[in-house]
Amino acid sequence: MSVLDTCKPLTRSEMAARVARDIPEGWYVNLGIGAPLQIADFVPAEREVIFHSENGVLGMGPAPAPDHINRWLINAGKQYVTLRTGGSYMHHCDSFALIRGGHLDLCVLGAFQVAANGDIANWSTSDDDTAPAVGGAMDLAAGTRQLWVLMEHLTKSGDSRLVRRCTYPLTALGAVKRVYSNLAVLDVTGESFAVREMAPGLTLEALQKVTEAPLHMAT
């Protein structure tokens, strides 16, 4: 019996909502394409969190109503978005200057693997990828003050995505501070991950069984 049969892993929406809970008012935040984009939906409008999109949007709002689309306004995932009151546009150099310059409080990226030392691999799964595509991931990982990762704990084939050392091509060295998976919330501490929370029904022992990287309970 798999560990996943005895506990209740978080759904994608629950994972996004869980991350959203930890983002305080006033933070400037970049959300990576894919699953992290959903986090914005779970930050209540009255909590003022400013979302940045790498293509030059600061103060990004939710998707527009179908009859109110600005066709020149997209996010990094090339979906239509809106601009919140107080939002602004900038060109690409300024957009990445605020990333590289450490002005963002937080970036949340998806990943293939995160290592116990905080290394992240999220842009390519092999060295002979037919069309490698890095986008802004390396800039975000190296430049943001704090990098969190939102990802499934296991691959489709059941392998741990939290590893001793990344085997996929790296995005950045030692950049990740925290991982939100469908099984746990874990802090990067160096040699082993510190488990802050686990999905209902899960024990540290059971979690360790499906996690390649060593774990310990956060104090």
Added chain:
Amino acid sequence: MINKIVQSMAEAMTGIRDGAVVLLGGFGSIGQPNALIEGLIEQGATDLTVVSNNAGTGRTGLARLLELGRVRKIICSYPRSAGSVVFEEIYRAGEIELEIVPQGTLSERMRAAGAGIPAFFTATAVGTKLAAGKEERDIAGRKYLLEEALAGDVALIEAWEADRWGNLTYRSSARNFNPVMATAAALTIAQTQHIVELGALDPEKIITPGIYVKRVLQVPYGEPTVT
């Protein structure tokens, strides 16, 4: 009297040579100078190096330029996307050289070129395979890579409004790479939805001053579609 507004695509494309480095504005299809890309296809220059965030989608525009075998090398951050079929075909077949550059490094390399800075240090890509062959230096306890400026012979960009001096404004997130590419090329050609009288653009809101722009062609195509 200065008048950078040209009346035809042929005039806009004059002098683009074989082997040129061509900077193409846009993030995906938004802010992409599609009419000028079609003009370049028609004009015939080949053996090009293209610098663009993405590598085209479908079979038109940049994808068509690639399919026609006119691009020797592409420098971009994100060539793979839904619909990037042509790029993937020719890349797999070994018919195009690819240089992957992190997006912020790509834009900053062009900013450096436009600003007369030959190279700069960045922490982006340190310790990754994109650091191969680059000088690494420790500055104040952190590792950085030396990245060289990236200049274009030609920049094709899309603006929202322009005047006869080549002053430009942009629309929402269609600004993206266009202003920096305008600064980084010897010959910057802008397509624009609107042409206005000199003096009609609020000087406080001009994003690209005309000094960077050589030619302006009005292409009032309406609304873009996301591809």
